[in-house]
Amino acid sequence: MKKMIYYLEMSVLIALMISCKFTESDLKKETGDMKMKSKVLYEELLPDEFIERINACPIAYLPLGTMEWHGLHLPLGSDGLQSKGFFMALAEEVGGIVLPMLFLGPDGTVKELDLNEFSYIGMEYRSFEEGHLQQLEGNAYYVDQEVFIKMLESIMWSLSRTGFKIVVAHGHGPSNSAFHHSIEKLEKQFGLKLYDLGMIGLHGPQGIQTDHAAYSETSLMMRIRPELVDIGKITNDENMTGISGIDPRNRASYEEGDKIIAANLAIVSEKLKKDLSEMSWEKREIKHTHVKKIYRDQ
Numbered sequence: 649m650k651k652m653i654y655y656l657e658m659s660v661l662i663a664l665m666i667s668c669k670f671t672e673s674d675l676k677k678e679t680g681d682m683k684m685k686s687k688v689l690y691e692e693l694l695p696d697e698f699i700e701r702i703n704a705c706p707i708a709y710l711p712l713g714t715m716e717w718h719g720l721h722l723p724l725g726s727d728g729l730q731s732k733g734f735f736m737a738l739a740e741e742v743g744g745i746v747l748p749m750l751f752l753g754p755d756g757t758v759k760e761l762d763l764n765e766f767s768y769i770g771m772e773y774r775s776f777e778e779g780h781l782q783q784l785e786g787n788a789y790y791v792d793q794e795v796f797i798k799m800l801e802s803i804m805w806s807l808s809r810t811g812f813k814i815v816v817a818h819g820h821g822p823s824n825s826a827f828h829h830s831i832e833k834l835e836k837q838f839g840l841k842l843y844d845l846g847m848i849g850l851h852g853p854q855g856i857q858t859d860h861a862a863y864s865e866t867s868l869m870m871r872i873r874p875e876l877v878d879i880g881k882i883t884n885d886e887n888m889t890g891i892s893g894i895d896p897r898n899r900a901s902y903e904e905g906d907k908i909i910a911a912n913l914a915i916v917s918e919k920l921k922k923d924l925s926e927m928s929w930e931k932r933e934i935k936h937t938h939v940k941k942i943y944r945d946q
């Protein structure tokens with residue numbers, strides 16, 4: 649019986665191979681395309697690849713996220729996922745390294761006097777009428793603004809000592825705003841040039857993440873991670889909770905997201921390339937001395 653199943657599987661496999669007509673040139677095309685994509689994510693680079701990328705282009709991209717309600721149709725990590733997606737395209741075009749998403753983020757809070765210490769965060773008070781604030785599902789990763797700025801300081805310190813010259817950060821609105829208001833201080837403190845996309849990208853509906861779960865963010869998510877979007881989850885006006893901006897139901901699309909990314913990519917990459925052309929930086933190499941034996945033979 650086992651033998652019969654084996655022969656059956658083999659014949660199905662051979663039939664599939666014939667019907668696929670997978671030629672050598674197809675294979676070359678596949679691998680060629682794969683090689684064209686460079687590794688841009690910090691967490692995926694080997695040390696020599698990291699050095700090669702920073703020597704060629706000392707720009708770090710920091711996606712700023714939070715985990716929060718983005719309507720019924722978008723994932724909770726939409727902010728970081730969008731900025732990560734845009735930064736990956738930017739790093740392909742300009743060079744540089746995309747840092748891991750900083751998912752912990754600050755937000756505005758409102759204290760309800762009758763509930764003692766309980767606070768409502770960000771969209772929880774922007775989405776409801778006065779006196780009717782409600783907790784939004786998935787808002788579980790808030791961090792105080794002071795702590796967030798401390799994290800930014802530590803990150804900028806270590807990026808500076810590593811040799812980065814420019815840092816572009818973008819994502820969740822309140823994280824952006826905290827970063828933006830710290831720019832002058834951080835630049836002086838760590839000798840870096842800092843930008844968010846509000847400074848060097850487009851504004852209004854054609855900007856990157858300029859609404860909340862509406863036309864812009866939904867289109868960007870449809871372009872960057874389409875498999876994570878389910879617009880069908882918004883079945884009527886009653887479940888448009890927390891969606892702020894142009895109604896995404898008829899306006900948002902993959903094509904719109906693509907247009908927003910292309911337009912911003914052109915303007916932001918031109919600015920960064922110009923900055924780089926006016927800069928010089930020290931080239932790094934892997935060179936260790938006095939290496940102590942801290943491994944065991946067995």
Ligand SMILES: [Zn+2]
Pocket residue numbers: 718726727820821857859860861865
């Ligand atoms: Zn968002």
